[in-house]
Amino acid sequence: MTATASHLPQDEVHVWTLAVPGDPDTLATFRALLAGDELARADRFVFARDRHNFSAARGALRMVLGFYLGITPQAVVLHYGRHGKPNLAKEFGLRFNLSHAGSWVYLAVTSACEVGIDVERLRAPGRHSRLDLARRFFSVDEVAHLAALDEARQVEAFFACWTRKEAYIKLHGRGLTLPLAQFAVSVDPDQPARLEATPWLPGDLQRTRLYDLTAAPGYRACLATGSTRALTLQQRPWSAFPPPAN
Numbered sequence: 001m002t003a004t005a006s007h008l009p010q011d012e013v014h015v016w017t018l019a020v021p022g023d024p025d026t027l028a029t030f031r032a033l034l035a036g037d038e039l040a041r042a043d044r045f046v047f048a049r050d051r052h053n054f055s056a057a058r059g060a061l062r063m064v065l066g067f068y069l070g071i072t073p074q075a076v077v078l079h080y081g082r083h084g085k086p087n088l089a090k091e092f093g094l095r096f097n098l099s100h101a102g103s104w105v106y107l108a109v110t111s112a113c114e115v116g117i118d119v120e121r122l123r124a125p126g127r128h129s130r131l132d133l134a135r136r137f138f139s140v141d142e143v144a145h146l147a148a149l150d151e152a153r154q155v156e157a158f159f160a161c162w163t164r165k166e167a168y169i170k171l172h173g174r175g176l177t178l179p180l181a182q183f184a185v186s187v188d189p190d191q192p193a194r195l196e197a198t199p200w201l202p203g204d205l206q207r208t209r210l211y212d213l214t215a216a217p218g219y220r221a222c223l224a225t226g227s228t229r230a231l232t233l234q235q236r237p238w239s240a241f242p243p244p245a246n
């Protein structure tokens with residue numbers, strides 16, 4: 001079984017964005033779609049908010065994957081990579097990734113290539129300053145670029161850089177085993193998202209594209225795709241799900 005072409009043409013990436021609902025009935029509808037291992041994981045969260053976010057994200061993911069595959073959400077079988085990246089069996093021909101932050105869930109789906117997605121809430125720094133965090137997680141060039149910006153733009157730039165890097169990390173599915181300082185993305189939040197250097201895997205400069213996504217005020221989000229082909233990105237709110245067939 002493969003993704004139905006009428007719903008997901010080969011050169012498209014669809015991103016669905018969901019604000020986790022607060023009402024118990026909708027949350028229960030999402031939860032009812034979860035597999036046994038997912039229910040067990042949901043119930044291990046200490047805080048109800050985390051449980052609801054996880055359940056809504058997994059429920060929505062199952063609805064999206066089920067829709068594109070033409071099966072029920074409950075029939076979707078997820079597998080996990082070595083570092084935890086969820087995926088479908090290869091024969092389905094469908095790749096996806098999801099991210100959550102605050103009450104937002106972002107889901108990317110495509111049949112074109114591997115994808116990674118990240119959404120982050122713009123948070124105030126804790127014990128460590130933003131530049132301290134950048135020195136820990138960013139490359140030398142990224143840190144220099146960030147430090148050169150005036151302070152008012154550093155918050156947006158920090159999270160632009162973070163989401164671009166994280167989307168790239170999630171594309172590869174290797175978690176933090178991927179050398180964070182060994183690749184660089186564009187830092188300026190007003191410039192297009194771009195992979196600028198990848199000494200650890202030089203071929204990625206040709207085959208990786210980054211796309212900043214639309215996000216609610218106070219959030220940043222980015223998508224990474226691993227394809228040399230130009231893809232069309234369609235970002236849609238959950239209120240438009242399911243989409244009409246073409």
Ligand SMILES: CC(C)(COP(=O)(O)OP(=O)(O)OC[C@H]1O[C@@H](n2cnc3c(N)ncnc32)[C@H](O)[C@@H]1OP(=O)(O)O)[C@@H](O)C(=O)NCCC(=O)NCCS
Binds near residue numbers: 058098099169175180
């Ligand atoms: C596991 C990891 C994906 C966590 O990412 P995160 O930003 O904390 O959380 P997100 O909400 O964006 O992503 C989590 C989702 O990605 C998916 N995921 C899990 N492991 C993954 C992996 N190795 N690769 C890609 N996606 C993964 C899952 O769907 C997961 O959500 P779920 O388990 O609720 O379904 C991983 O990249 C990581 O450990 N990142 C650390 C963050 C960091 O220090 N980044 C450095 C700054 S650039």
